[in-house]
Amino acid sequence: MRIVCIDGERQYADIVKRDVIEPLRAAGHQLDWFEERFEDVDATIARAQGYDAVYIIADQGPLPERFLSSVPSLKLVSFVGTGAHRFVNVAEAESLGITVTNVPDFASRSVAEHAIALMFSVARRVPEGDRIVRAGEWAKHQGLKLRGRTLGVVGTGAIGREVIQMGAALGMDVVFWNRTERPEAEAELPGRRVALDELFRVSDVVSLHVTHTPETEGLVSAELLGSLKPSAILVNTARDEILDRTALFALLREDRIFGAALDVFETEPPEISELPLDHPNLVLTPHIGFHTDEADEVFAIAGRNIIAFADGTPRNVVHSITQ
Structure with missing residues (x-):
């Protein structure tokens, strides 16, 4: 050939x-x-x-x-x-x-590890702290301890399952949701299956791991995002299309969530002018989850x-x- x-x-x-x-x-x-x-x-x-x-x-x-x-x-x-x-x-x-x-x-493990890395980066404000020190300044902003908090995993495919296992190993209370119920596979996972709206209400960290299909486009709606706790973190290493990015950016600009981390964008590279870059606890990476x-x-x-x-x-x- x-x-x-x-x-x-x-x-x-x-x-x-x-x-x-x-x-x-x-x-x-x-x-x-x-x-x-x-x-x-x-x-x-x-x-x-x-x-x-x-x-x-x-x-x-x-x-x-x-x-x-x-x-x-x-x-x-x-x-x-x-x-x-x-x-x-x-x-x-x-x-x-x-x-x-x-x-x-x-690259299931690689992407899952990157999702966990992003979660820690936001929770402990790592990039923000790096910028402070590089600027010759000295300021200590309060972070979040993850042990004992609730991790919500959207999608129980290969990557999602890895994230669930790692979250549980960190001592987090894990809840998860998937469009298709997988009783046998999910029975082996730590944590519990909940409805999607409940997952967003109770989670301290939400990590997205569903594939992009016509059925999942816009799945993470403004309504779901609006139900997040003010102390919540959202991590997306899946696809931009599953998320209402306008609603997420509004939450960040209004300081209605603790922070977010994105490894995927509508266009890659993204339009910088459309990103809420002034938010100190927004972590961005150039789609490197599998690298x-x-x-x-x-x-x-x-x-x-x-x-x-x-x-x-x-x-x-x-x-x-x-x-």
């Missing part, structure tokens, strides 16, 4: 060469790597002509709308990550006979998905939400 990566990022080039390009070559396939952007739709479509598959890193955003229908040779889209629906129109791909694959679980050496395995798995597809045994196939 001939595979193209159009949206290659220089920071990943060595990893992809070692863990993807070489194994593909050994299996008789060819991956061509280009560090280009998707803004020029016609150039992106032209680049893909004649290729059997596209290897998408998707740091820069979704595939252009006309892409799938404009590359008649395309048989496979190998997405480097979990949330393929955010970057690929899977329903359109299916209608065109194009298979979409992803990496269902590659650990261990999580880099995602690139190799996406490459192995290509080999499996070429061998006639496709795996990690993503289906449209309507199926």
